[in-house]
Structure formats: structure tokens, C-alpha cells
Amino acid sequence: MKNIFITGGNRGIGKGLVEQFSKNHNVIFTARDTNQAQMIVDSLEHDNADYVIMDVGVNESVQNGVKNLKSKISSVDILINNAGILIPGLKHKISAIDTDLDSMMETFNINTIGVLRVCKALTPFMRTNSRIINISSGMGQLEGMGTGSLAYRLSKTALNAMTIVLSQELMEKKIKVNSICPGWVKTDMGGHDASLTIQESTENIMKFALDDNFPSGKFLRNGEVLPW
Ligand SMILES: NC(=O)c1ccc[n+]([C@@H]2O[C@H](COP(=O)([O-])OP(=O)(O)OC[C@H]3O[C@@H](n4cnc5c(N)ncnc54)[C@H](OP(=O)(O)O)[C@@H]3O)[C@@H](O)[C@H]2O)c1
Structure with a gap:
């Protein structure tokens, strides 16, 4: 039984991960609202x-x-940095020039530095051979980069870069770090038209997270390595 720590576990993909992992593992998730x-x-x-x-x-x-x-808990085996925001929503595509700087x-602050904040606080508490999964997005992929949602795209591109840096710096402690894209998922963020249910996406993520052949410093979707 592993100890899994998931940020943003109160709804969407995070909640789905809490439901999946807690069948066989100890899960602590984060939320902003106690009730x-x-x-x-x-x-x-x-x-x-349980939650914090x-x-x-x-x-x-x-x-x-x-x-x-x-x-x-005494230590964390798998940290899943899932909490994230998308402003404005996908349905309100705004050009780079018109993007509000705030x-x-x-x-x-949430999608990139938020992950670093959690890693800074938590990695001293992680054992050797533990794992970090940063939930990124295909929208942050440099190859085939599209238009609109500039803030979100760049925050995930930067998160992917941070994944590479962390994977190298934490290698000494044998902590493996990867970015994954969960696919397009039916959540508040993904919307109703998304192609995957939360269950489909989170089953894939759990399978990857527990796989014996867990890589490091990669960007993946469904266990397949993606170009950055
Ligand atoms: N859905 C998709 O199609 C899709 C595709 C690619 C990548 N992703 C990524 O997958 C992750 C989860 O997305 P989702 O679709 O499940 O989104 P969601 O339904 O909007 O849920 C977002 C989660 O993040 C939490 N969160 C937001 N701001 C936070 C903060 N400042 N501190 C702590 N928690 C915070 C939310 O908590 P509150 O309820 O407190 O706001 C919520 O639990 C995100 O990183 C997203 O970028 C999603």
C-alpha cells in the first residue's frame, strides 16, 4: 500500500484520482474547502x-x-501535482495580444510556481525511489503549439521545463519526475464535449503512476512519450 498525495482532489481529475487510488492505497488530497x-x-x-x-x-x-x-503519514511515495486553472475557459479563446497580464x-502562480511550492515543501519528506507526476497538458507542448489561452499554454510549457530540471536535480535522491497530459477530459475545465470520462483518464494515470517501468524526465500521454 503506497502513500499518494494529490493536489486539487476535491473535483475533476483530482477527485477521480482520489477515488481510483483509495481503492488500494492510502490517499491524502488537498482541497481549499473543508466541507x-x-x-x-x-x-x-x-x-x-484523508485531506489537508x-x-x-x-x-x-x-x-x-x-x-x-x-x-x-510518514512519507509520500507518489506526489501528483494536479491542481490547475485555466483562465479564461477554452470556450473564450483570447489572442496573445489581448491577454490580460494579471x-x-x-x-x-498556480500551474507552475504552485507545483514548485509543493515540491519545495514536500521533497525533503519523500523517500528514495518515490515519484512525482506533474499534470501538464498537450496545450503546453511546443511541437504543434496552437493559438489562444496563452497563459495556460505557457504555464504548462514552463511546467514541462521544470519537470526536466527537477528530474535531473532529484536523480541523486532517486526521485523520478514526469509530466503527463491526462487527455481531454470531461471536467469543469475540459467541458462536456471532451473525449474522455474522468474514470477513463484517471485509470490511465493510475496505471502509469504504479508501473514498474516508470521513466523520468519525460512528457507522456497514456504511457506514450510525447515530444516536448
Ligand atoms: N480537463 C482536461 O481536459 C485537462 C486537459 C489537460 C490537462 N488538464 C490538467 O488537469 C488538471 C486538473 O484539471 P481538471 O480538468 O480536473 O480541472 P478542474 O475540474 O477545474 O479542477 C481543478 C482542481 O484544481 C484545484 N485548484 C485550482 N486552483 C487551486 C489552488 N490555488 N490551490 C489548490 N487547488 C486549486 C481546484 O480546487 P477548487 O475547487 O478549490 O478550485 C480543483 O480541485 C489541471 O492541472 C489541468 O490543467 C486537464
């Missing part, structure tokens, strides 16, 4: 999930969340 988090814990069939309150955009909140986490800052 919402408790409702999820109560709704699960298995008694393997954390806003990945705020240093103190991440530090307090990790302190709380340490009081619940939304650039906010998106980077």
Missing part, C-alpha cells in the same frame, strides 16, 4: 483517504498543508 473535502472522504467506499487544506498559490498555505500532511501572473 467539500469531508464530503468526498465520506462518499468513498474505502476508508483510505491547501491553496497551492499561497506559500503559507502550502507550508501549513505539508505540516498537516506530515502529522498524518491572468498570466495568476495562472503561472
Whole structure:
């Protein structure tokens, strides 16, 4: 039984991951709202999930969340950096020139620096041979880069670059780090027209996360390596 820590576990892909992993593993997830988090814990069939309150955009909140986490489990085997935002939504494509600069800052603060905040607080607490999965997006892929949603795209491109850097710097501690794209998933962010259900996407992610042949420093979707 592994200890899995998932950010943004209260809805969407994160909640799906909590449901999948908690069938056979110990899961601690983050949420920003206690009532919402408790409702999820109560709704699960298995008694393997708990939560800490954390806003990945705020240093103190991440530090307090990790302190709380340490009081619940002795170490983390798999960290899944899932929490993320997309402003404005996919349906409101805005050109790069018209992009609001505050939304650039906010998106980077959550999608990129938020992941670094969590890694800074948590990696000293991770054992050798543990794993980090950064939930990125095909929208951050340089190859075939498209238009619109500049803030989101760049925040994920930067996250992918950070994955490479972290994978090399944490190699000494034998912590493996990868970015993955979960596919286009039916969530608040992905919308109703998305091609994958949360269950389909999260089953794939769990299979990858637990695979004996877990690579490092790669960008993948469905276990297949993607070009950066
Ligand atoms: N859905 C897709 O098609 C798709 C495709 C590619 C990549 N992704 C990536 O997959 C991940 C999950 O996406 P999703 O579709 O599940 O999105 P979602 O339904 O919008 O859920 C986002 C999650 O992130 C959390 N979050 C947002 N800001 C946060 C903050 N400051 N601190 C802590 N948690 C925060 C949310 O918590 P609150 O409820 O508190 O806001 C929520 O749990 C994201 O990184 C996204 O970029 C999604």
C-alpha cells in the first residue's frame, strides 16, 4: 500500500484520482474547502483517504498543508501535482495580444510556481525511489503549439521545463519526475464535449503512476512519450 498525495482532489481529475487510488492505497488530497473535502472522504467506499487544506498559490498555505500532511503519514511515495486553472475557459479563446497580464501572473502562480511550492515543501519528506507526476497538458507542448489561452499554454510549457530540471536535480535522491497530459477530459475545465470520462483518464494515470517501468524526465500521454 503506497502513500499518494494529490493536489486539487476535491473535483475533476483530482477527485477521480482520489477515488481510483483509495481503492488500494492510502490517499491524502488537498482541497481549499473543508466541507467539500469531508464530503468526498465520506462518499468513498474505502476508508483510505484523508485531506489537508491547501491553496497551492499561497506559500503559507502550502507550508501549513505539508505540516498537516506530515502529522498524518510518514512519507509520500507518489506526489501528483494536479491542481490547475485555466483562465479564461477554452470556450473564450483570447489572442496573445489581448491577454490580460494579471491572468498570466495568476495562472503561472498556480500551474507552475504552485507545483514548485509543493515540491519545495514536500521533497525533503519523500523517500528514495518515490515519484512525482506533474499534470501538464498537450496545450503546453511546443511541437504543434496552437493559438489562444496563452497563459495556460505557457504555464504548462514552463511546467514541462521544470519537470526536466527537477528530474535531473532529484536523480541523486532517486526521485523520478514526469509530466503527463491526462487527455481531454470531461471536467469543469475540459467541458462536456471532451473525449474522455474522468474514470477513463484517471485509470490511465493510475496505471502509469504504479508501473514498474516508470521513466523520468519525460512528457507522456497514456504511457506514450510525447515530444516536448
Ligand atoms: N480537463 C482536461 O481536459 C485537462 C486537459 C489537460 C490537462 N488538464 C490538467 O488537469 C488538471 C486538473 O484539471 P481538471 O480538468 O480536473 O480541472 P478542474 O475540474 O477545474 O479542477 C481543478 C482542481 O484544481 C484545484 N485548484 C485550482 N486552483 C487551486 C489552488 N490555488 N490551490 C489548490 N487547488 C486549486 C481546484 O480546487 P477548487 O475547487 O478549490 O478550485 C480543483 O480541485 C489541471 O492541472 C489541468 O490543467 C486537464
